[in-house]
Amino acid sequence: MLHHASLGVSDIERSAAFYDAALAALGYIRVWDDIRPGQTGQAVGYGLPGGGDKLAIKHRPDGQRAPGPGFHLAFAAPNRQAVDNGRPGLRSHYGEHYYAAFVIDPDGHALEAVFNSAE
Template structure:
């Protein structure tokens, strides 16, 4: 259904470094980059290596705010270990814990997820939802 999603960020270089680190364990990479320090309208895009972007980060230094309560973005993970690495990378790169890695039985018997808040306040999840 979705082609891509864009998030506004206050510091594009900080956000790009954060998402480079947290998306790598999930198998996603920066697939394009338009970084021009000091200029307006900078952005980066993430997706499967060699493919198009599913997530774009747009530099909005003029007072970007994350979406309100109820919004979060969930990334599919290839396994439970990847969820753990995502969470660890987030904490090491300026994110805040919003739910440690673990099973979430109220979402399903195999729903293994971790929740973080990125440096710009966006609520992000990594999830693996399959029997192992």
């Protein structure tokens, strides 16, 4: 249903370094960027190699706030081994094979890695 999601971040370079590392474990890479230090309108797009962006982070230094409780983004993991941060484990209340973990980005956005299949 979704084409992509965008998140506002207060420091584009710090957030890009975080997302580069966090998403690499799931097989996602930086597919484009528009980082120009000292300028506004900067952004970075992430997706699968050879594809378009599914997540964009956009520099919004003024008034940046993460959404409140209940909001998070969940990223598909290729296997259980890729879900390795934030106390990974089965979440049987979501399904028999729902294996997930959470991390929080530098601006407080909650991110989940999910592998939902029998191995």
